Every structure is written in structure tokens, then in C-alpha cells.
Amino acid sequence: MSDLCKKLSEGAKGLKAGIADRAVWFHLLVEAAEKQNVDIEKLTDDAIFTFGANLFHDKKAESAKDFVDLMTEPGPGREAFDQEVILAEDDHAVAYFHACPLVEAWKNYGLSDERVAYLCDLASKGDFGRASNFPQLAISFPKKIAHGDVVCELDVRRVK
Numbered sequence: 001m002s003d004l005c006k007k008l009s010e011g012a013k014g015l016k017a018g019i020a021d022r023a024v025w026f027h028l029l030v031e032a033a034e035k036q037n038v039d040i041e042k043l044t045d046d047a048i049f050t051f052g053a054n055l056f057h058d059k060k061a062e063s064a065k066d067f068v069d070l071m072t073e074p075g076p077g078r079e080a081f082d083q084e085v086i087l088a089e090d091d092h093a094v095a096y097f098h099a100c101p102l103v104e105a106w107k108n109y110g111l112s113d114e115r116v117a118y119l120c121d122l123a124s125k126g127d128f129g130r131a132s133n134f135p136q137l138a139i140s141f142p143k144k145i146a147h148g149d150v151v152c153e154l155d156v157r158r159v160k
Helices: 010-035 040-055 064-071 076-080 101-108 113-123 125-131
Strands: 083-088 092-097 137-143 152-158
Touching (some): 010 040, 010 113, 040 113, 064 083, 064 092, 064 152, 101 113, 113 125, 125 137
Antiparallel strands (some): 092 152, 137 152
8 A cells, every 4th residue: 555645754755855856966967978078878877787786785675575675674765655565475566656756856856757767767776786796586567657647656576
């Protein structure tokens, strides 16, 4: 069940505000890099993927359930993204994110749907970086709010 009807804690409100600022400067940074003919894919692989990998370099996740638990741990992040665990099994786990402060910020900034979807794909490299610490697991996002879906769906599967 979604937490959207609940009042956000002060911590979650602060996190959302920080994420909104980060989303706008991320867009401006990518836009400036594009104007300078920088390889955006390489730039974001080197920076955002690495950032995500560093976030989880000391974490443990043996199963799909473990990884989803890490991604949806209680606190301001779970509130800000309105996260809900749908399936939590060792070989397969799914979480829904009913809100995305990044997407909200990009849309509030006036970016097109296409630009929002592109920036989301770049930003999600951080999640793939987190998962890179666990070679026995594979993640995907079959649904993304930025792509017009109602939720972002994090799908985690154990690699056989």
C-alpha cells in the first residue's frame, strides 16, 4: 500500500527538497556537457554509476530480497519515494516507488517529457552502480514514472 496519503515527516520533506535541487543542477550539468560535446553516457557511467557503487560497497545482499530491503529501508528515503515492497523472495523481489522527487523537480522546472525520461535513465545508473556490488543479482526497471508509468518498478532477480 502506498504512503501517499500520509503526511511526510520533516526528514522526508528535507530530503525531497534536497533531491529537487540536485535534480535541477543535474539537468543543468548535463545540458552544459552536451553543449561542450561531452560523451554523456561515459560521463554518467564514470560519475553516477560509480557514486551508486560507492554507496553500497560495504553493504551485504545475498538475495533479491536483501537488495530490495536495502533499497527500501525505513526512513526519509522510503517516505520521499513512497516505496512499497511488492514481492520479497530470495530469487525475485519487486518494489514500487509511487513517487519520484527527481521527476517532480524536472517537470516543475518545465522540462519536456522526453527530457525527463532521458535524465531519469541517466540518474538510474546510480541504482545499477549499487547493484554492481552484488554480481549474483540483476536489476531492471520495467516501469518508470519518468516514462509515463504510474510507478517505478524495481525488479531484482538472482542470476543463476
